[in-house]
Amino acid sequence: MKHRVTLQKPSTPEGQDAGGAYTPVYVVVATVWAEVRTLTGSETPSTALDTLVAAVIHRVQIRKPWFVVRPTWQLLWEGRTFNVMGVTEPDNRQRILVLECVEVMY
Numbered sequence: 001m002k003h004r005v006t007l008q009k010p011s012t013p014e015g016q017d018a019g020g021a022y023t024p025v026y027v028v029v030a031t032v033w034a035e036v037r038t039l040t041g042s043e044t045p046s047t048a049l050d051t052l053v054a055a056v057i058h059r060v061q062i063r064k065p066w067f068v069v070r071p072t073w074q075l076l077w078e079g080r081t082f083n084v085m086g087v088t089e090p091d092n093r094q095r096i097l098v099l100e101c102v103e104v105m106y
Contacts, residue, residue, distance in 0.1 A: 001033040005060065006076040007069065026074055035061040036077055058082055060099040064089070075101055 008026035041056040060075060060082070075082040082101035090098055 001035045001061070001063070003034045003036045003077060004031055005034040005036065005062070006031045007065075007073060008076065009070070009073045029067060029073075030065060032062050032065060034077075037061075054105040056103045056105070058101045058103060060101055062097050062099065064095055064097050069097060069099065075099065 007029045009029050010024045011027045037059045039057045039059055041054060060077075062069075069084065069087050071084050071086055073084045075084060080103055082103045084099050084101050086100040088098045088100070090096060
């Protein structure tokens with residue numbers, strides 16, 4: 001594993017945005033070694049933003065930490081933000097976690 005990634009979990013929301021929705025605030029849980037692999041990418045037009053929105057799917061493998069990683073978390077890597085969509089343990093040996101992540105770019 002050759003990449004350093006930072007895992008963040010959502011904390012209590014600080015306030016509301018202009019539309020009345022709560023804005024999530026993330027706190028750092030840990031920085032760990034990982035293997036980051038890009039799987040697929042796609043672009044879709046956004047009429048609300050009048051631009052293209054790109055979504056890139058990544059598979060991130062980490063050593064199983066002492067804490068529980070949840071699909072509501074996010075991951076930071078080289079200035080980029082990935083939303084964790086799923087967490088699996090491929091070998092059921094309590095050693096490795098695979099995080100399926102999506103990176104959305106506007």
